[in-house]
Amino acid sequence: MNKRIIYPKTESGVSIVIPSPNWKGTIEELAIKDVPTGLPYKIVDVSDIPSDRTFRNAWEYTE
């Protein structure tokens, strides 16, 4: 699955949900299940996630 789910962390920063290859549902169903209730989220392509993690802790969620 070449999709990821991003949502803002409650402590600041951004969390990225990576589906298991064994996940049988849709990315939308996964978002409903694994994104904490009440938080906004977005579904993005893998290519939208930076591969350079040097400043990973500085990444932010933007609408």
Add this chain to the structure above:
Amino acid sequence: MALIPGTLPNDTCYGTPQDLLELFAQYLDVPAFALNSKVVFGTSSAGLTADVIWFDTTAPTNPILKITVSGGFTDYIKNYITSAATVTIVGADSVLILDASDSGNTKKGLVSDIVSLVPSPTPPAGSITFPMLSTSATEADNAAKRVAKVWVNYNGTTAGIRDDFNVSSITDNAEGDQTVNFSSSLSGTSYCAVATVQGPAEDLYTCMLTSVSSPTTSSVRIRTGLRGVAFADCPIVNVCIFL
């Protein structure tokens, strides 16, 4: 695997198709073969004519085949081995089968002989039987409690899962900070979570449950890093949970 009987001659045998194949082939000389979860008895045995009989398992995915013979085991034999064989009821649990064409008298067999081959229905010590697949708190019958409810091997630098059981996703929260999300929620939070890592270099990399959030029935949050220095991504993170 050997046959486990019901109370012959009344009714029920348990065994794999191969068990039944060997048993009937030995004593009744009826051509038979195993086909998937069934045993099929053919019609071309020399001197014997038998209907084709299909024994269906009640649970096709279950490796145990159950046969229920209505009217008792002896009646079953009488019903199907008649045209070229003489069947004599010898006792309550035995029957003599004599094939008239078999001058050498090699095709006779006693159900009692068959019964004598059948081991005790009590499984060997240590066997995992269905009742043990419970989550009972009783040590003797809780095989399910000894099996991991969740396990996963993932790459902490990408949060990509290599393989897992009961894991829907990994959430990459920050450097050295991931949440393992369960496909099916666990029954409680008093589980034993075991985690190990392979660090990016030969050093004291370690893994721990984070204090940022408590374990829940649906996820557990992991932190990895170089002990006493900094959190860091690790290329191999293993998490296993027992409950």
